[in-house]
Amino acid sequence: MKAFLRISSILLATTALVVFAQISYARNIDLGLKKEGIVVVVAQGLAPSALQSLVHAFNADPALKGAAVSNDVPFTGSANIASIERPGKSGTDMIRSIDTGPDFFSLYGVHLLSGRGLSESRPQDMWPHDAKEVNIVINRAAAERFGYSPDSALGKTLYADDPQGVVKRVRLTIVGVTSDFMFDGDRREVSPTIYSYDPRDSLISVRVSPGGMQSALSAIDRIWHSFAPSLAVNRFFLDDIFQRQFQSDEQQGRIFGIFVGIAIFIAALGLFGLAAFSTERRTKEIGLRKTFGARTRDIVLMLLWQFSIPVLIANLIAWPVAYYYLHGWLESYAYRVSLSPLYFIGAGGAALLIAWLTVFAHAQHVARANPIHALRYE
Numbered sequence: 001m002k003a004f005l006r007i008s009s010i011l012l013a014t015t016a017l018v019v020f021a022q023i024s025y026a027r028n029i030d031l032g033l034k035k036e037g038i039v040v041v042v043a044q045g046l047a048p049s050a051l052q053s054l055v056h057a058f059n060a061d062p063a064l065k066g067a068a069v070s071n072d073v074p075f076t077g078s079a080n081i082a083s084i085e086r087p088g089k090s091g092t093d094m095i096r097s098i099d100t101g102p103d104f105f106s107l108y109g110v111h112l113l114s115g116r117g118l119s120e121s122r123p124q125d126m127w128p129h130d131a132k133e134v135n136i137v138i139n140r141a142a143a144e145r146f147g148y149s150p151d152s153a154l155g156k157t158l159y160a161d162d163p164q165g166v167v168k169r170v171r172l173t174i175v176g177v178t179s180d181f182m183f184d185g186d187r188r189e190v191s192p193t194i195y196s197y198d199p200r201d202s203l204i205s206v207r208v209s210p211g212g213m214q215s216a217l218s219a220i221d222r223i224w225h226s227f228a229p230s231l232a233v234n235r236f237f238l239d240d241i242f243q244r245q246f247q248s249d250e251q252q253g254r255i256f257g258i259f260v261g262i263a264i265f266i267a268a269l270g271l272f273g274l275a276a277f278s279t280e281r282r283t284k285e286i287g288l289r290k291t292f293g294a295r296t297r298d299i300v301l302m303l304l305w306q307f308s309i310p311v312l313i314a315n316l317i318a319w320p321v322a323y324y325y326l327h328g329w330l331e332s333y334a335y336r337v338s339l340s341p342l343y344f345i346g347a348g349g350a351a352l353l354i355a356w357l358t359v360f361a362h363a364q365h366v367a368r369a370n371p372i373h374a375l376r377y378e
Helices: 002-028 048-060 138-145 209-229 237-245 247-281 283-291 294-328 342-369 370-374
Strands: 038-042 064-070 080-085 093-099 112-115 133-139 157-160 170-178 191-194 205-206 236-237
Touching: 002 247, 002 294, 002 342, 038 209, 048 064, 048 205, 048 209, 064 191, 064 209, 080 236, 133 138, 138 170, 138 191, 170 191, 205 209, 236 237, 294 342
Parallel strands: 093 191, 133 170
Antiparallel strands: 038 205, 038 236, 064 205, 080 093, 080 157, 112 170, 133 191, 157 170
């Protein structure tokens, strides 16, 4: 039972260290976009003309820092896939497709590596239901998939099936290339993606100032009700969606932490009792050693070493089990911490330190005892 507790406490402690390290890493990783201060308004039920006017009203209000329309927002996990053909190439590429308004990239702080973004003033930049030729923007990952550099991709032509089914084949012209940004957070690698503009999209990202949050939210509600007085405003903070990615991992880490505390407490009690019992039984042996010249320090070190052996054995058993579990768990993250030996050494060293502190008091007391009393011990 004591061996099981030692192994369990080391295993759980190692796991808790890695879980919290990965969560901290994921929270602070450079996503390639600015997610803070974004309120997403779900504008379903509005006509396309009213939706565009709503976006313009958000952009014009001094309490708000800008607005952009899209059919998807980061960290929601949804995706549309487009079948893309390249001239002179056989077969098709299945590429992620996201609709973004003209101000989407600037609103989210996404950098253009070459070319330009999409614009309302250019009819071919919009993808209406009967379009035959459309301008698009792609990310760096898509450019690499197609075999282009960010600069050489400009002006290249692709073909896609019309998602509305009105036009069989739509010609796509690349007018811009963005940097790669983690639309899905750190769970998945950046996907090759094409970006087009459909003015009918119903998600509006609004950037607000953290210092004027209440006035910004009031402005959003006021503007919304001026366009849709009979509809309740449906809005949420993008950062809340981002934080939800870590809820299950944080809960798992807290559970591990609780069990680590319980296992260490029980193991420490067991070690304390075992140390008292063992040192008491070895009183005469310790007295003989002191009679033949052993120093207090030598006896204490001897006892500490003997109690360290079971902990070291527990480490050798717990480490491979922890590595197997954590390696599989980290595979769910596209961007993750490495399984540094320091996590295992830290958990094992903590277990060893607790064992030493537990037995040290008993060892010190017995080692300092008068050897005459020890030799008379029965």
